[in-house]
Amino acid sequence: MRVEIERRFLAAPEVLTRCQSGVHIRQGYLHTDDxxxxxxxxxxxxxxxxWKGKKQGSSRAEFEREISPDTADFLLRLLPPERCLEKMRYRVEHAGLMWxxxxxxxxxxxxxLAEVELQHEGQPVTLPPWVMREVTHEKRYRNSRLVGRRSPPRNRAA
Incomplete structure (x- = not known):
């Protein structure tokens, strides 16, 4: 089982000038708890x-398996719309890291939102100019907490 180590940030719209080709993502949550x-x-x-385990710092256990697109579509159709979200994902390189x-x-x-996966929690990260503030430890910015919202979380000072 792999350990996912990532930091997450609010990003400014200026990043969109660096977003060339992306992939459309639709995801739904079959189960979520603490x-x-x-x-x-x-x-x-x-x-x-x-499957993702409990977050500890910037890390958590993760187990992922590729399934057929038809199976993914079938499972997504079983979920109510308030358990799903849609987004475009772009890959943007900055200072040797892929965001x-x-x-x-x-x-x-x-x-x-912009996130960067790390090799270890103490890995230094040079923040791009389009990053506004870190939200790694703010639960309201987790995708599993964003589903069902009628609007994005309000950006309040950290």
Missing amino acids: KNTLRVRRAGERGFLT DVDVFEGPLAGLI
């Missing part, structure tokens, strides 16, 4: 089923 998240995702032409920039759609339109 210790477990089970998600199904359709990312472009691929499907995934992912995932998520531009949310639907009720979350206007929200742009």
Whole structure:
């Protein structure tokens, strides 16, 4: 089982000038509680089923398996709309690291999150100029907490 180590940030719209070709993602949450998240995702032409464990610092256990796109679509159709979200994901390189920039759609339109996966929690990260503030430890910016919202979380000072 792999350990996911990532930091997440609110991103300014200026990042969109660096976003060239992205992949459309629709994901839904089959189960979520304080210790477990089970998600199904359709990312472009691929499907995934992912379990994520409890977050500890910037890390958590993750188990992901590719599933057929038809299976992903079937599972997503079983979920009510308030358990799903849609976004475009772009990959943007900065200072030797690859960032995932998520531009949310639907009720979350206007929200742009950028995350970077790390090799270890203490790994230094040179922040791009389009990063506004870190939200790694703010639960309200987790995708599993964003589903069902009628608008993006309000940006308040950290």
